[in-house]
Amino acid sequence: RLSQDKDALQLLNFYKCYRAYVRxxxxxxxxxxxxxxEEEKTEVLAVAQRYFDLAESYI
Numbered sequence: 001r002l003s004q005d006k007d008a009l010q011l012l013n014f015y016k017c018y019r020a021y022v023r024x025x026x027x028x029x030x031x032x033x034x035x036x037x038e039e040e041k042t043e044v045l046a047v048a049q050r051y052f053d054l055a056e057s058y059i
């Protein structure tokens with residue numbers, strides 16, 4: 001921010017978006033686990049959605 005380099009800030013937002021998206025994607029893989037209860041899947045879905053929302057906020 002001190003250097004006023006807008007390209008660097010855009011790149012940083014890209015990486016933050018990417019990381020949040022990947023975390024949401026990995027979290028959502030748990031939805032295919034047959035050993036997780038429906039209650040746990042509901043929580044997994046909520047966590048994944050929060051990561052996807054966070055990723056979107058960086059766009």
